[in-house]
Amino acid sequence: MPKKNKDTVRLEWSSRERARPGEGPDLLYLYKKELVLPLPAASSSRPGPHAPAVPPATGRLIRGDNLCAVEALLREGPGKNAELIYIDPPFLSKADYTHKITIQGHTINRRAYGDRWSREGYLDMLAPRLALMRELLTDTGKLFVHCDWRASGLIRILLDEVFGHGNFINEIVWHYGGRGAKATSGQFARNHDTILVYGRSPKARLNKIYTERLLSEKEARANGIRKDPDGRYFKTAPRGDYTDESIRRLEKEGRIHRTRSGKVRIKYFLEARGDKVVEQRPVGDVWIDIPDAMHSPLKERTDYGTQKPVALLKRIIESATVAGDLVCDLFGGSGTTAVAAASLGRRWISVEAGGAGTQVAKNRLAEIIKNPFTVEGLKDDTDKAAASTPSPIAPEEARLIIGPPLIKKNQDKSYAVELTLKGYEPGKKSSEDLPGKLLKAPLSLIDSWAIDWDYDAVLFRSMWRSSRGAGKDAGEVELKACATLKKKPSRICVRAVDIMGVEKEMEVGV
Structure with missing residues (x-):
């Protein structure tokens, strides 16, 4: 935890002193229950070619309490530190959530998790976990905390204390679409979530990422995009700090535009794709172009309550990591972070306490992986010697x-x-x-x-x-x-x- 100074603000609640990491049952250890291998390219309904050499596992799906799981991960030593931790914890919503299963025309709601915390109980749960998450990050690592209006104020103060308010990076507003369900209840419609971003240290930086917009030629002109005699589309920006020598060099490259009044502006060329102009815009801290999971592609939907869209997690991962980095989701849910990380060539760890979420995540990941991943659990010290031999959980009559x-x-x-x-x-x-x-x-x-x-x-x-x-x-x-x-x-x-x-x-x- 960063050193306190005169400007430190501390959040207090009556049970706070009990919310300390390391308190509780005996130490728990991770054990491998299953190794999920990529399937061969041939159809599983007929014999296929010999399987190639098995690549190393690049993912870990862990079933268990994330406080114990992070403690166990930290005990594994160096080389396990994360460049990104994303968490989507309970929102303090006073509701229960389910995984909706459709089978032969019937709908079955299997409990996923409960979110019926008191405010004090919620802070007791979250505070020690945030403290341990900081220890799991590299010096350049970032934490993204997904929340909404119910707890964002409390979480922001906690994060200022745990990470240091100087290590705050961004507050992202994800406007997920116009549900408008509460628009008539004496308030503006609540159609956004908040994602708080903190760094482990001042060394933490986000990558610049861009969105694409395809414009017709008419739309391009309306947005200030011009076309030069060679048929290239371009935008211009003020000269800024460019020296005269740099201007002469850019003019030779055809990148100088002079206005009617003689002012020098810099040309930035845009890609043409068919009859469209591709405009790239840097992503800011208000995201309005990613719909919620209800409007995600059908093949992506799992009917797991509170599932987030893959596009959202891909943007987060691309902004905070490069290929090969380790991405952790410690409230893993249906496995969306792991799915996005695997598709982008990142290593990943997903921790989920609930059986429904773990089951959905495992099935999703098994369909898309190119590298093996392990399914792991937690055992206490007395079971450590036998930790590699899992026991079936089914009752004997199954x-x-x-x-x-x-x-x-x-x-x-x-x-x-x-x-x-x-x-x-x-x-x-x-x-x-x-x-x-x-x-x-x-x-x-x-x-x-x-x-x-x-x-x-x-x-x-x-x-x-x-x-x-x-x-x-x-x-x-x-x-x-x-x-x-x-x-x-x-x-x-x-x-x-x-x-x-x-x-x-x-x-x-x-």
Whole structure:
């Protein structure tokens, strides 16, 4: 925490002294529960080519309390520091949020998380986490905190204290669209969120990023864009501090424009794309061009409450990092930050306490990754020795029915393997929460299933998988898995998760 000075403002609340990091149960440690591998380019419904060498994992999806997770990450030592931490914590909204699951015409609302904090309880939760997040950042690292009118004032004072008010970088207004739901309740419509940006130190800087606008020639002229005799579009700016020598050099390059009164202005050429002129504008601190997740592309929507659009996270990541940097989201939700980071070539860590969010995030990431990622959990010190061996969380009465594997040796000495998911008997937990009609087609309840063709009884490696998808277009999983393996499998393990989050793992005899 930065040194205090006479200008330091401290936020006080009655339970503040109890909100200290490091307090609580025994230290927890991260353990790897699963390694999710990129699928081969060939369709999973037929044998594909031999898998290439597996690249190193570049992402970590962690299920657990983020306070304990950050403490565990800090104990891992140097080399784990983040260039960017983005958090989208609860908004102090006094509401509960769900993941809406659509299946065979039915809609099921699975609880995602609750946001029914008192103001004191909210600050007790957030203050120690912000303090630890600062320690996770590099010296040039940045923290983006996503909030709204309910808690932005409280969070701003906390961040001034934890990071130092001199390390404030920006307050971004994200105007997400005209819902206007409260426009008639004696106030202006509340149609924006606030994103507070702080640096770990004065060394923290944001990258300049630009938006593109395509203009017709008429629109270009109306916006002060001219066309030179060579057909090039350009804008002009005042001479500024350019020396006479620089002006002569620019004139040779055709970059000087003289007004009718003889004033010198600098030309900046614009790209022409077909019959359009491309105008690039630097992004400011008011973002009005990114709609909320309800208006995102259909394939992006997961029906997870409070999901943010990928475009928003891409802009944040591009403004704060370069390729290869580490991006962390410690209130990971449905995994949007991880999806955006992976698509931009960044390493990532996403921490989520809830089972619904972790399940949605894992399925989303598994569909788009080019590099493996790990699924991890937290165990206390007494379990550390056995931390690498996860135990299934399904009740004993949940049961998978898997047909015997069909194995055929090919002429090139590889093995074609086929495995079929024949049935599922949900446990009591799932049965109580679901309509009776769905229980008559239990295989439709499978949200995803994966196979480790060469299980070592230590770490489950997802070498083949199928998920039902998300949102209104969700379907059903593939029931037949096929693969081409270099060697005959000796131990096959299947792991399946149903739509209510019940996980079942079983080994298949070879």
